[in-house]
Structure formats: C-alpha cells, structure tokens
Amino acid sequence: MTMKCEICGMKDAVIHIRQIQKDLVHELHICEECAQEKGLIREEESELPIANLLSGLLEGRDMTGASDVKEACPRCGMKASDFRKQGKLGCSECFLAFEKDVRAIVSQMAARPHHAGRLPRSFAEQAKASPENDGLREALRDAVEREDYEEAARLRDRIREMDNDV
Amino acid sequence: MFDFTGLSDMKGWMRAPAEGPGAGVSTESPGGIVISSRVRLSRNLAAYPFPGRCMAELEREYRDRIVAAFRRLPNPEDFAILYLDSLSALERRILFERNIISQGYSLEKQRAVVLSSDETVAGIIGEDDHLRLVGMRSGACLESLHGRLEAIDSRLEETLPFAVSAEWGYLNTAITNLGTGLKASMMLHLPALGMSGLIKRAVKASAQLGLSIRGFFSESMESLGDMYIIANEVTIGLAEREIIGNLGRIAVQLAGYENRTREELMDKRRVDIEDRVFRAWGMLIWCRYLTHREAIESLSALRLGVALGLLTAIDAPTITALLFLSQKSHIQRVLQTQSEAVDGKLIDYTRAKIIREALTQGRGG
Numbered sequence: 138m139t140m141k142c143e144i145c146g147m148k149d150a151v152i153h154i155r156q157i158q159k160d161l162v163h164e165l166h167i168c169e170e171c172a173q174e175k176g177l178i179r180e181e182e183s184e185l186p187i188a189n190l191l192s193g194l195l196e197g198r199d200m201t202g203a204s205d206v207k208e209a210c211p212r213c214g215m216k217a218s219d220f221r222k223q224g225k226l227g228c229s230e231c232f233l234a235f236e237k238d239v240r241a242i243v244s245q246m247a248a249r250p251h252h253a254g255r256l257p258r259s260f261a262e263q264a265k266a267s268p269e270n271d272g273l274r275e276a277l278r279d280a281v282e283r284e285d286y287e288e289a290a291r292l293r294d295r296i297r298e299m300d301n302d303v
Numbered sequence: 304m305f306d307f308t309g310l311s312d313m314k315g316w317m318r319a320p321a322e323g324p325g326a327g328v329s330t331e332s333p334g335g336i337v338i339s340s341r342v343r344l345s346r347n348l349a350a351y352p353f354p355g356r357c358m359a360e361l362e363r364e365y366r367d368r369i370v371a372a373f374r375r376l377p378n379p380e381d382f383a384i385l386y387l388d389s390l391s392a393l394e395r396r397i398l399f400e401r402n403i404i405s406q407g408y409s410l411e412k413q414r415a416v417v418l419s420s421d422e423t424v425a426g427i428i429g430e431d432d433h434l435r436l437v438g439m440r441s442g443a444c445l446e447s448l449h450g451r452l453e454a455i456d457s458r459l460e461e462t463l464p465f466a467v468s469a470e471w472g473y474l475n476t477a478i479t480n481l482g483t484g485l486k487a488s489m490m491l492h493l494p495a496l497g498m499s500g501l502i503k504r505a506v507k508a509s510a511q512l513g514l515s516i517r518g519f520f521s522e523s524m525e526s527l528g529d530m531y532i533i534a535n536e537v538t539i540g541l542a543e544r545e546i547i548g549n550l551g552r553i554a555v556q557l558a559g560y561e562n563r564t565r566e567e568l569m570d571k572r573r574v575d576i577e578d579r580v581f582r583a584w585g586m587l588i589w590c591r592y593l594t595h596r597e598a599i600e601s602l603s604a605l606r607l608g609v610a611l612g613l614l615t616a617i618d619a620p621t622i623t624a625l626l627f628l629s630q631k632s633h634i635q636r637v638l639q640t641q642s643e644a645v646d647g648k649l650i651d652y653t654r655a656k657i658i659r660e661a662l663t664q665g666r667g668g
Contacts, residue, residue, distance in 0.1 A: 144359075165358060213352040225431075228352040229466035229474045242478055243471070249540030252472030254483035255453070257460040264469050295470055 142168035210234040251294045335610045335619040336558040337443035338490040338530065341402070342547070344452050345432040345475040345484035346459075349466040353476045354429045362413050366428050372462045373417045373426060376455065382426075387414040396632035402439065405430065424451060431476045432484075434459075441623050443554065445487050445547045453543070472539060482539025487550050488532050490519055491557060494607045495564035497529040498575075505557055509533055512553055520599055527596060528603030528626075533557070569611065580608030587662055592648065593655035598629040602658075617662055625661055629654050 140150040148168035209216045211234065215227030220235055224242075232239055244250040256264070273296050280289040351357055351365045373382050387395060387409070395409040404416060408430045417426035427435040436456060438448035466474040472482040480486070496502040509516045516533045518526025533554060535546050568576055583604035586597070593601075606622045608614035627633065634653050635645060 213356050215356065224478045225476050226353065226474070226478065227356040229347065229349045232468065232471065232474055239471070239478060239481075243481060243539060246479065247482075247537045247540040251470055251540060252468075252482045253540055253545075254472055254485070254542045256467055256469070256472065257465055258457065259460070260467050298469055 140166050142166065142171055144168070144171040207234040249294070251291070251298060253298065335606060336492055336561055337554060338492050338606075338623055339439060339441045340443055340445045340448055341437065341439040341488045341490075342445055342448040342452055343438075343486045344436040344456055345434075345480050345486075346436070346456070346463070346473060347433045347466045347475060349464050349474075351433065354431065354433060355476075359413065362429060365433055366413065366415050369426065369428050369434050369459075369463065370415060370417065372459050375462060376458055381420050382417050382424075383420065385416045385418055387416065388412060393632055393635055397636060400630040400632050401627060403427070403437065423448075424455065426455075432480075434463075441620055443489065443551070445489070445551055449485075449487070449543060449547055479536075480538050483541070483543050483546065485538055485543050485546055486534055487547050488534035489550065489554050491531050491533060491554065491561075492529060492603065492606055493531055493557065493561050494529040494603060495568050496561050497526075498568060498572075499564050501560070501564060502529075502531075505560060506531075509553060509557070512549075513537055514550065514553060528599040530599075530603065565607075565611065576607070576611070577613060579604050580611075580613050584608065584614065584662075587655075587658050589659075590655050592651040593629075593658065594651055595629060595631065595654070598654055598658060599626065602626055602629070621661060625658055629658060 142148050142150045143165060144167050148170065150166035151169055152172045153166050207217065210227055210231040212230040213227035215231050215234075217235055217238070220226060220231065221238065226232060226235070226239075240250070273292055277289055277292040277296065280286075280292060347353055348365050348368070351361055354362070357365070370384055373379065373384070376382070385398075390398075395404075398404045398416065399406050399409045401422075403418070403422075403425050404427055408414065408427065411429065413429070415428045417428070419425070423438060423440050425437045425439075427437060436452045438452045440448060468474060473484040475481060475484050493502060493505070496505050506516050513536050514533050515536050516531055519530040519532050520527035533550065535550050538546070541549075583601035587593070587601050587605070590597075602622050602625055605614060605617065606619060609617060609619050609622065631650060634650050634657070637657065638645065638649065638653055
C-alpha cells in the first residue's frame with residue numbers, strides 16, 4: 138500500500154523526511170506538490186537575488202582556516218552551501234556552525250559588524266557577570282601583544298557591548 | 304473582528320499618534336510628504352528551528368507559545384489573535400493589502416497574526432522569523448512606533464527566550480537582518496521630484512547613504528502615484544535610535560528637496576500643477592469606472608493639491624485611507640463577494656463610487 142501525503146492527504150507520498158533532534162525523531166511523508174509548497178524542494182530559479190551578492194562577498198575573502206566551517210548545521214541540517222546561496226540561516230545554532238562565514242559577510246555588510254543595540258534584559262545581565270567577559274579581556278591583551286589590531290578592536294567592541302548593554 | 308470596509312475602520316490607523324497610546328512626535332509632516340511610517344522588529348525563539356525549517360508540529364508549538372506570551376501582556380484585550388486558517392482567502396488578501404502581511408505569508412498554513420485593536424501594532428508569527436513585531440501609522444512617527452514596540456518586546460522577552468548573541472544581537476533568519484532586527488521605513492509622497500525628473504537623483508543619493516528606496520505600488524523605480532518607500536539596509540552595528548534617527552534625517556532632507564521643488568514648480572508651472580490636481584478631482588467626482596491605477600494616480604494628485612492649498616474639501620489622512628480602501632480585495636469585501644471571477648467592471652464601478660462618496664461627503668452636499 139502506498140502512503141498518502143501527510144499534508145494534503147490526497148496524493149501519494151514520494152518524499153520521506155526524517156529529522157533527528159536530540160532524542161526526538163520526526164518523520165514526514167509528503168507528495169511532491171506539498172514539498173514544493175513548503176519550500177522543501179527548491180527550484181533553481183527561485184533562489185533569491187541575494188545569492189549572488191553573498192557568494193560574491195565570500196569569494197573575495199581569505200579561505201585559509203575555512204576547513205573548520207561545518208558543511209551542515211548539526212541541529213537543523215541547513216547546508217553551508219544553501220546558506221551561502223540564500224543568505225538565510227536555519228536555526229540559532231547555524232550561527233555557530235557557520236560562524237566564520239557569518240562573520241565575513243557581516244563585516245563586509247556593515248561598517249561596524251557588532252551588535253550595538255538592545256538585548257533582552259536577562260541575557261545582558263548574565264553576559265555582564267559571565268566569566269566569558271574575563272576571557273575576552275585576556276584575549277584582548279594577547280591580540281594587542283601580537284599586534285593583531287583588527288582582532289583587538291573586535292574584542293574591545295565586544296567587551297564594551299557586554300559592559301554597557303541595557 | 305475587523306470590518307475592513309469603510310473609512311471608520313481606518314480611524315485608528317489615521318489617528319494622530321499624539322491621541323493614542325505611546326503618544327509622541329508629529330503626525331502629518333509639513334506638506335504631507337511622509338504618508339506613513341513603519342517599524343519592524345524580528346525575533347526568534349532559541350528553542351526552535353526558524354520558520355521554513357521547522358516541522359509542522361513544532362510550528363504549532365512556537366506559535367502557541369508566542370500567542371500565550373501576548374495574552375500575558377498587561378492589556379491582552381487590546382490584541383486580537385487572527386488564525387489565518389480560520390480566515391477566508393479574501394480576509395487574508397485584505398491583510399496583505401493593508402501591508403500587514405506579505406503575499407507569500409497570506410497563503411501559509413498554521414499561521415497566526417496578533418493585531419492590536421487600533422490596527423497599528425501587529426505580531427506576525429512564522430513569516431521569515433518566528434515573530435515580527437510591526438508598528439505602522441500614518442504620518443512621521445518612527446520614534447513613537449518604536450517606543451511602543453520596544454515596550455511590548457521587553458514584556459514578551461520575560462516569557463519568550465529569544466535567540467541572541469552578544470556579538471550579533473538578535474539572531475534572525477536573514478543575515479541582512481542581524482543585530483537589532485530593526486527595519487524602519489517611511490512612505491514618502493514625492494510628486495514634484497517626479498514631475499521635474501529630479502527623483503532619479505534623489506533615489507541615487509539615498510542609496511549612497513545606505514538606504515533602500517523603491518516605489519510603493521510597483522517593484523521598479525518608476526512608482527505609481529509618486530509614492531516611495533525608504534528603509535534602512537543595515538541592521539547591525541548601530542543602536543535602534545541611530546537607525547531611526549538616520550532614516551528620519553534623510554526623510555527630512557528628501558522632504559525639503561520635494562518642498563523646494565514644489566515651490567519652484569508653483570512659480571514656473573502653476574497651471575500645469577493646477578490642471579493635474581483639478582483634472583484628478585474632476586475625474587474622481589464624476590467618473591463611473593475607475594481602475595486601481597487611475598485611483599492611485601488621481602489620489603496622489605489630490606494629495607498634492609491639498610498640500611499646496613489648492614483643495615480644501617478633503618484632508619490628507621482621508622486620501623491615505625482611500626489608497627488602501629480602493630484596492631481590489633477591499634472592494635470585494637464591500638461587495639460581499641469572494642469570487643475571483645467577479646466582474647472587473649463591477650469592481651471599477653464600485654471603486655469609483657466609494658471614492659466619489661468619500662470626497663463629496665464632507666462638502667455638505
């Protein structure tokens with residue numbers, strides 16, 4: 138017996154998706170049309186124009202050390218290649234998985250590539266008190282000693298944000 | 304539930320910010336150049352994949368959590384929860400025509416929109432981000448809109464753990480939306496720049512200052528009715544106040560440019576302008592069929608006429624409301640028909656009638 142699509146319940150399910158998230162396994166069996174509609178299948182031409190922009194931004198950069206960029210986000214399965222094409226992330230952990238790429242794009246996109254606005258109150262308070270702050274100060278001293286001023290400026294801004302926020 | 308049919312339904316939206324909650328700065332700008340303002344904050348919950356990468360059951364789960372957080376606000380009765388699945392196709396399109404949701408979103412399943420009773424604040428759940436808080440209102444009022452959204456945001460964050468990092472601020476789906484997650488925009492009416500051909504230069508200058516600018520009633524640069532949307536491009540590296548301040552300053556400059564050009568045109572081509580304004584008035588008062596394009600262009604000419612003191616029988620907020628009310632789904636609502644196959648002539652006839660009645664109402668017969 139063929140399985141019916143779990144979304145429309147009409148057509149035969151031809152696409153089977155299994156998502157594993159920590160201990161939970163989600164399965165979804167759907168037809169091609171519904172997959173198309175849900176954006177699970179993407180036609181090439183439906184890519185956003187931002188794709189060109191972002192791959193352009195990434196092309197010009199130094200790729201040394203890029204090997205530690207993950208191929209896909211371990212949590213949501215977003216592929217690095219899709220992220221580069223669309224400029225969209227799949228979940229909050231993608232920011233860790235694609236950290237280098239994100240940093241490279243943001244620093245080309247914005248004059249000051251660090252958040253300078255509001256943060257949730259509880260997060261801001263926690264960040265201020267966290268040992269991460271001390272670690273950053275140490276890293277800043279190191280960077281200055283190495284005369285890596287770009288990194289030093291980045292760290293300085295980060296510490297400043299943590300101290301001043303909200 | 305919202306009526307979506309007549310001018311009275313647009314009252315909240317048209318009301319001067321000073322009268323409402325979060326009262327603040329000016330409403331109609333000098334010359335009525337700023338038609339409306341809009342502020343949007345994007346937020347995501349750390350515990351769920353972003354929309355589009357989230358299984359249906361999880362989508363329902365975060366939607367319900369966000370709805371519950373709105374219900375815990377100090378004044379929950381101010382917000383209606385609209386479940387898109389329970390709205391008709393026409394009602395969804397009306398939300399789209401109101402600029403509250405996008406066209407793509409209006410077709411999605413399991414979505415919900417939280418809408419304040421005065422229709423000036425909306426929480427869009429599950430569009431590109433888990434939550435987009437949107438505030439919009441006629442006139443120049445970015446600051447007061449942002450103030451109102453910030454107040455709601457800081458209440459919501461007490462129960463909704465948003466995805467954030469110290470370095471990148473609010474973590475959102477689009478990388479172009481990182482940091483504050485704040486998009487501010489203003490709809491500007493720039494007919495004199497359009498008439499004199501200076502608009503191209505203005506568009507270029509705005510783009511160089513890091514803003515996006517586009518026509519409101521078309522995606523291209525040539526805008527119907529000379530209405531343009533300017534918006535910030537960069538969302539990270541600046542504080543919310545700076546983003547809004549920069550946009551406001553550029554809007555003031557563009558408005559100054561437009562006003563000087565209007566003065567020049569009134570000196571040199573007064574009859575051209577009068578002809579444009581009164582021709583539009585005549586058409587709107589007398590015609591029996593009116594296409595959407597004709598409506599936008601004529602209402603734009605009336606707006607200019609009001610700003611220059613040539614017309615006094617109508618005010619700018621009414622014209623703004625008519626721009627929304629003359630869209631197809633709004634008219635279908637008046638006609639109480641859902642059918643896509645509704646007679647185009649009937650739509651055009653009804654559009655002409657709605658506008659004619661609104662324009663002649665205030666004139667005492």
